[in-house]
Amino acid sequence: MDSEEIRSAKASLEKAIQSKNTETMLDIMSRLRTGVVATEELLKETRLGLVVGKLRSYPNEKVNELARDIVKKWKTDVSRGRPLKATTTGGTNGASPASKGAGIGTPTQRQAQSQSSNGQRTFKSDNVDVNLTDDKIRNNCVGLIYNALAMDTDADSSVILKRAVAIDAQVLARASGNTGSEYRNRMRSLYMNLKDKSNPKLRASVISEDISAQRLSNMNSAELASEDRRKEDAKLEQENLFHAQGAKPQKAITDLFTCGKCRQKKVSYYQMQTRSADEPMTTFCECVVCGNRWKFS
Template sequence: MNADDIIRLKKSLTKAIEGGKIETVLELMNRLKDNTPSKELLKKTEIGLIIGRQRTHPNAEVSKLAKEIVRKWRDAVSAPKINETSNGSTKSAVSESKAETAKNATPKPSPTVNGKPPKRENTQDSMSSSPPNTPSSVDSEKRERSFDRDRPPYKNTSVAARDKCVKMLYDSMAFDSSADSEIILLRATTIEKTVYDQFARQVTGQYRDKLRGLISNLRDKKNPGLRKRVVDGDLQVQDFCTMSKEDMASEERKARDNEIRQENLFKARGAGPTQAETDMFLCGKCRNRKCTYYQMQTRSADEPMTTFVTCTVCNNRWKTGYVE
């Protein structure tokens, strides 16, 4: 009897037990009793669990037959274990005899050099002397790319402050870049010279503050796009040196700032009137006209006021330059 046959009998037996059909239960259990499944089949089909539960069946015949089947299957399954134990003891005896023979055998003399045993190399020391090049060490080397590590062909300006700024600019662009060191150095020297010319070719506090801001934005790990545009030359150095902090921000930061700005506009009230309810506006989201609105002058005085509308149904908000 294979696994499919046992599974079919298991389903039929389960239905018969649930339906209270005692004769069918006894017939199916007798069929199972005549066949002794292997340990693998018992584990795969779980038929032993169904038969085991029937040992407490209210019907005496079913309970007695279930106990007989369980006893028979248990004896059949435990029999191979005895054989395995006997085989294991035999193997153990053989291995013990081999060990005894090896023990009694005459050991071979170790080779000598000039009557002295050869020296063994200390493998532990040799292994420790050359540590493996682990991935973590490789990653750290990549992260540590800087002016001092790359050593680009830089000519000093004879002004220590300017040279230091060039090195800091180089470090801020090179730490995660795969560009050639000479290209990064060219960008760094050009940025420094542009700022130096902006402040009358003098190292002043404004010069330092300007470069400090540029370096901070270039070094920002959350703004790799700005760094890449400068290194690749997509953003001209002249334009970069005149950009404001808001202009240099990442696209994600710009979107977030714009969202906050719009939020603040809707929350602002000033000295104007409070919000008024109206049905003049149609919500583009829920198509209702239950809205509140207020107006503010957000543009030049010769342009109309901006109307801020909020839908009271879905809380959708929008603004318009005129009243419908």
């Protein structure tokens, strides 16, 4: 089917849906099933995915079964249509993550460390003193970052401590030397991302300094996210091809958020339920000054 045929088939399908003519619907759908090789562009342009996607909950069983079948096939088509994107987001940089700064400890030291990590390797189990400043908050944060970084590495404790201290310094500088909420939120967010079990690459890259402390402190949530999370986001994006979105969420401008790039407080945002209903809303932010975008939930 060429795009003209597809367009007219879609129009006939919509008509058949309106007049509840299931025979005609099934007939058109079977033609679409065999005649259409879906691409993202095609589905966006014709909005055909939305029409068929909706039919997945159509009260006639034959119709909704066929609709599900078509959507499944088209999803496969779409993901086949962008294998390049999939491999590049698969992360080609840093072929051997743990290669650089990791091998500093002597073999015996490393063995001892991995033995003690049967529980979890922490600054305590490494006998590392994190009380390097007279600010309790900072010392705590350095300890947390240390524990996150130490999780699954055999890097020498002095290396891990150095990275944690550098991260503290960068985030503190970013927060104008204050350990207020900006510093604390940032450190908490870095800690959560660094200790994420599905994100070993982030830890390894920080330890090897493939990602410097400075760069880490400026990364947005999408950059920090694990491969799994990125795949999930891509899936969600794909699912949107088949889901009619209601009225566009209202955007509002607030001074509650600070742009991580230009430090201005003119941020437009909206909230949306992106995952299941019992999980928190995702907030999508865009800096109206420099266009920097990020999201959190």
